Amino acid sequence: MPARIVKQNREIKELFRKKIQEKIERQKREMHERINEEVPSWIRWAVRPLAEWRFNAVQARDEAKGEGGEDNAFLHFWLLLSNSWVIVNDVVLEPEPNEFAQIDHVLIGPPGIFLVETKAWEGAFLGYKDMWKRKEGNSWVRCESPTKQNLRHKRLFADWLKGLGSDLPGDLENNIFPVVLFTRCQWLKAEECSMPVFNNGAGLVGYLRRCAKEKATFSPDQIEQVAKALSDAKPLCMHFGVECMEKVEIQRGKKCIRVLGLEEKAALVREMYINRGRTVSRLFSDKREVGWWCFYVLPGQSQKKYC
Numbered sequence: 001m002p003a004r005i006v007k008q009n010r011e012i013k014e015l016f017r018k019k020i021q022e023k024i025e026r027q028k029r030e031m032h033e034r035i036n037e038e039v040p041s042w043i044r045w046a047v048r049p050l051a052e053w054r055f056n057a058v059q060a061r062d063e064a065k066g067e068g069g070e071d072n073a074f075l076h077f078w079l080l081l082s083n084s085w086v087i088v089n090d091v092v093l094e095p096e097p098n099e100f101a102q103i104d105h106v107l108i109g110p111p112g113i114f115l116v117e118t119k120a121w122e123g124a125f126l127g128y129k130d131m132w133k134r135k136e137g138n139s140w141v142r143c144e145s146p147t148k149q150n151l152r153h154k155r156l157f158a159d160w161l162k163g164l165g166s167d168l169p170g171d172l173e174n175n176i177f178p179v180v181l182f183t184r185c186q187w188l189k190a191e192e193c194s195m196p197v198f199n200n201g202a203g204l205v206g207y208l209r210r211c212a213k214e215k216a217t218f219s220p221d222q223i224e225q226v227a228k229a230l231s232d233a234k235p236l237c238m239h240f241g242v243e244c245m246e247k248v249e250i251q252r253g254k255k256c257i258r259v260l261g262l263e264e265k266a267a268l269v270r271e272m273y274i275n276r277g278r279t280v281s282r283l284f285s286d287k288r289e290v291g292w293w294c295f296y297v298l299p300g301q302s303q304k305k306y307c
Helices: 010-038 044-063 069-080 146-164 201-214 220-231 263-275
Strands: 004-006 086-096 099-109 112-119 124-128 131-136 139-143 176-182 187-191 244-249 255-260 292-298
Touching: 004 220, 010 086, 010 099, 069 086, 069 099, 069 201, 086 146, 086 220, 099 146, 099 201, 099 220, 112 146, 112 201, 146 176, 146 220, 146 263, 176 201, 255 263, 263 292
Parallel strands: 004 086, 112 176, 124 187
Antiparallel strands: 086 099, 099 112, 124 131, 131 139, 244 255, 255 292
């Protein structure tokens, strides 16, 4: 029997998309505000459209889909993996306020959780120590690094799982495996990258099968637990029953998390960060805006709280 398929709720996923779009619009407004503050008025007319073009180009690059590459990969996973595996396609998660992970495929099986970043890029590509180049004419030029992108997905996915407080194997980092799959390139070479890189779906499936033979870390119940958590994933504000959540960057390396809603709900959000081993401050009310609760998060990992 082929691998099983689990889907995220379509309406919930649309809420994720809406929140991501709101974040993009907010970033665009902040960009314009910085231009107004930092660029002399006599040259803003030239800087503003250039900055807008650059911002839109980056967003278009980040949002570009595989145009069939992801569907092609999915068919390999579905047909060639056994029913001990679960496939979740096009996963959207919010591990922290306004911090989103969009993962092409999450494959959950006996050897662990595999995060697949799929690229339907055409041409020739060279990766060395997570630095990537593509061939244009007779030259090699720098391009987006799919391996670095997927390392970010691994970090965010691990944070999301820790926030669930699940009883999965203790060291989650060692049970999450990012991989990159190219589906259309004509030539590919990757050396000393942080994760395996494949140029076809069959090669990746062979790798997954070998992993399954070498070790069985997850039980069937744990596989189902992760699959259900993914299918039930919600934006953080819905998960904790609050009206809104914001992450506000402040000085000296501290991050401020703001929560709109009841104090006890905000306390649950704060507890999520503690469960992840973060150093957090006490919860306090925002004196400027009624109904908002705040706490600080320091960089690094620690089990201690500060006041």
